[in-house]
Amino acid sequence: MRLFHARGYDAVGVAELGAELGIKPPSFYAAFGSKAGLFERALQRYIQGEANIFARALADGGDVATVIDRTLALAARLYPRRDGVAGCLVLDATRNSADPDACALTAAAKRASREALRAFIATERPAKAGALADFLTIAMAGMSAAARDGADEAALTAFAETAGRAFRREMEAD
Amino acid sequence: MRLFHARGYDAVGVAELGAELGIKPPSFYAAFGSKAGLFERALQRYIQGEANIFARALADGGDVATVIDRTLALAARLYPRRDGVAGCLVLDATRNSADPDACALTAAAKRASREALRAFIATERPAKAGALADFLTIAMAGMSAAARDGADEAALTAFAETAGRAFRREMEAD
DNA sequence: GTGTTTTTGTAGTGATCGCTATATAAACAG
DNA sequence: CTGTTTATATAGCGATCACTACAAAAACAC
Numbered sequence: 023m024r025l026f027h028a029r030g031y032d033a034v035g036v037a038e039l040g041a042e043l044g045i046k047p048p049s050f051y052a053a054f055g056s057k058a059g060l061f062e063r064a065l066q067r068y069i070q071g072e073a074n075i076f077a078r079a080l081a082d083g084g085d086v087a088t089v090i091d092r093t094l095a096l097a098a099r100l101y102p103r104r105d106g107v108a109g110c111l112v113l114d115a116t117r118n119s120a121d122p123d124a125c126a127l128t129a130a131a132k133r134a135s136r137e138a139l140r141a142f143i144a145t146e147r148p149a150k151a152g153a154l155a156d157f158l159t160i161a162m163a164g165m166s167a168a169a170r171d172g173a174d175e176a177a178l179t180a181f182a183e184t185a186g187r188a189f190r191r192e193m194e195a196d
Numbered sequence: 197m198r199l200f201h202a203r204g205y206d207a208v209g210v211a212e213l214g215a216e217l218g219i220k221p222p223s224f225y226a227a228f229g230s231k232a233g234l235f236e237r238a239l240q241r242y243i244q245g246e247a248n249i250f251a252r253a254l255a256d257g258g259d260v261a262t263v264i265d266r267t268l269a270l271a272a273r274l275y276p277r278r279d280g281v282a283g284c285l286v287l288d289a290t291r292n293s294a295d296p297d298a299c300a301l302t303a304a305a306k307r308a309s310r311e312a313l314r315a316f317i318a319t320e321r322p323a324k325a326g327a328l329a330d331f332l333t334i335a336m337a338g339m340s341a342a343a344r345d346g347a348d349e350a351a352l353t354a355f356a357e358t359a360g361r362a363f364r365r366e367m368e369a370d
Numbered sequence: 371g372t373g374t375t376t377t378t379g380t381a382g383t384g385a386t387c388g389c390t391a392t393a394t395a396a397a398c399a400g
Numbered sequence: 401c402t403g404t405t406t407a408t409a410t411a412g413c414g415a416t417c418a419c420t421a422c423a424a425a426a427a428c429a430c
Binding site for chain 2: 030113119120132157162164166168170184191192
Binding site for chain 1: 406407408409410
């Protein structure tokens with residue numbers, strides 16, 4: 023998970039993954055089936071862990087705008103580079119990847135994430151939940167990409183606060 | 197330029213680039229020195245052409261907020277996938293690339309782009325030009341990444357308009 | 371036309387890619 | 401301890417990577 027997150031799916035080889043896990047290629051393929059198989063498990067672990075910032079923000083309760091503010095703030099705190107890892111694994115691990123299986127895995131996770139956001143927003147603003155979810159999806163993609171380009175927590179937090187205010191205004195408009 | 201833009205720096209090989217240019221490897225290296233050498237020229241062509249949306253928006257004149265609105269709107273129109281190409285070459289061509297030379301080239305272009313934004317904003321709001329430029333940098337990174345993930349012009353335009361309004365408010369605050 | 375320089379095509383460099391055939395070592399059942 | 405099964409290591413599969421040595425061809429000077 024750490025290697026995929028730090029350098030992206032294509033840039034990390036099976037040999038290196040095996041070395042990190044302390045196993046040789048045959049054991050690797052017996053355990054995971056393929057490189058994409060290990061990536062799928064890494065993705066699941068990531069999504070079910072503390073990196074699922076929306077799930078964490080949702081667990082603390084509050085109305086839609088509050089939860090969204092919390093989600094954006096968590097992204098700003100989590101995304102800056104630490105130990106060579108930056109941004110979101112789901113959003114960025116398969117950028118420019120040539121592997122269709124790996125890309126399909128992240129694409130599915132992105133769809134699920136966007137749908138979770140949309141469904142939650144729809145509890146208060148069903149008519150514009152889709153557009154608001156799109157706004158957040160694009161904003162978080164920007165935070166993850168910027169973090170990978172070296173943006174620090176201060177810059178991401180400032181963006182998160184501005185984006186949160188914009189979200190609230192769009193939500194309350196009309 | 198088209199191949200690098202569509203699939204990213206690492207995913208396109210010298211053989212394919214040579215085939216597209218109608219030349220064989222020795223001629224390729226005589227002309228460009230290296231794969232990164234051709235990428236540098238592709239980047240320059242991109243930056244000096246109509247893909248430099250800030251330069252285009254700036255050329256049409258107007259105050260800062262107007263030019264920024266125009267820049268975001270141009271990104272929303274330019275970034276969606278057409279002929280397999282989506283997003284911004286500078287922002288996304290070296291994502292997850294393992295080549296330090298190619299990454300240094302895009303990093304320099306990103307710094308130059310951010311500085312151009314900052315300097316222009318500083319003509320009206322010197323005190324907060326850096327923070328406002330960071331906001332736009334992150335927003336455009338999000339639009340480019342989302343476009344690469346399949347976002348259409350409608351979603352990007354909605355984001356651009358919301359981001360533009362947020363920019364104007366942050367600019368006029370205090 | 372001749373001799374020289376530049377450009378090109380053919381072929382191949384070593385390295386790495388994801389992945390696997392084969393053979394040995396370990397674990398286990400009786 | 402024997403026989404069978406599971407798991408591992410060694411080695412290498414074909415393919416592709418960026419890049420280049422070498423030689424044939426094209427262009428040029430005179």
